[in-house]
Amino acid sequence: MQGHEQAGISSEKSSEILQTTGSAALKIAKVAAIITVAVLQPEVGIPLMVADLTGVPVTPSPQAFATTTATVAEQTAAVATEGASEAKGAGKLFQPADLPDEALVVRGGQCKTENFTNGTGVTVDANGKLQGVSVNSQQGASLESLSMSIPNKSIGTTTVGAVRTAGGNVVPAPTPNNPAHATLSGVKLGDAVNLFEVFKK
Numbered sequence: 001m002q003g004h005e006q007a008g009i010s011s012e013k014s015s016e017i018l019q020t021t022g023s024a025a026l027k028i029a030k031v032a033a034i035i036t037v038a039v040l041q042p043e044v045g046i047p048l049m050v051a052d053l054t055g056v057p058v059t060p061s062p063q064a065f066a067t068t069t070a071t072v073a074e075q076t077a078a079v080a081t082e083g084a085s086e087a088k089g090a091g092k093l094f095q096p097a098d099l100p101d102e103a104l105v106v107r108g109g110q111c112k113t114e115n116f117t118n119g120t121g122v123t124v125d126a127n128g129k130l131q132g133v134s135v136n137s138q139q140g141a142s143l144e145s146l147s148m149s150i151p152n153k154s155i156g157t158t159t160v161g162a163v164r165t166a167g168g169n170v171v172p173a174p175t176p177n178n179p180a181h182a183t184l185s186g187v188k189l190g191d192a193v194n195l196f197e198v199f200k201k
Contacts, residue, residue, distance in 0.1 A: 098171070101161030105137045105170055105184065106146040111156030111196040116189060129168070130192055133184040137170050141180055147201060149178050156196030166191045 109115045116122060121132045136146040137160060147155050160170045168186030175181045187195065 108150035108152035137182040138180040156198045
């Protein structure tokens with residue numbers, strides 16, 4: 001009988017200890033949260049700290065809440081903007097819509113130096129790299145289909161992968177009359193000449 005009573009007392013004490021420990025943990029967490037708010041937003045956190053210590057309710061001013069809300073909104077917007085910028089930067093080289101490396105690239109003419117520099121809309125940047133060279137390229141398209149719209153008697157061909165290896169890229173730029181139209185950019189003039197294998201249609 002005495003053993004049962006002792007067991008019951010021990011169980012009650014254990015329960016009290018657990019309740020006390022849990023209550024203390026909650027208080028510590030609450031204090032830590034208030035301190036954090038006080039450091040980040042004193043106009044809100046300090047009144048909350050005073051209320052917790054004195055037991056007297058102290059409500060932060062509406063202006064303080066408005067300022068806090070605005071600050072949180074600004075921080076959220078800044079994070080979202082930064083994330084969007086990073087995503088945009090990460091997608092500059094290879095986006096999901098980009099052409100695969102094995103896609104053929106076709107350009108009309110002899111693909112000599114003058115053919116590139118005299119091309120419509122073609123420029124050479126400060127680093128000596130071509131920009132805006134018109135080509136035909138489309139995922140899964142054959143050489144025959146890509147050269148069909150080219151009036152020249154000779155055509156040059158390479159691959160998107162070879163262009164990328166040379167430091168450039170081929171970006172789809174379809175037109176109403178030519179869905180396979182694309183632009184080649186970022187390759188030095190000498191490299192561009194060597195990239196294309198030229199033959200008669």
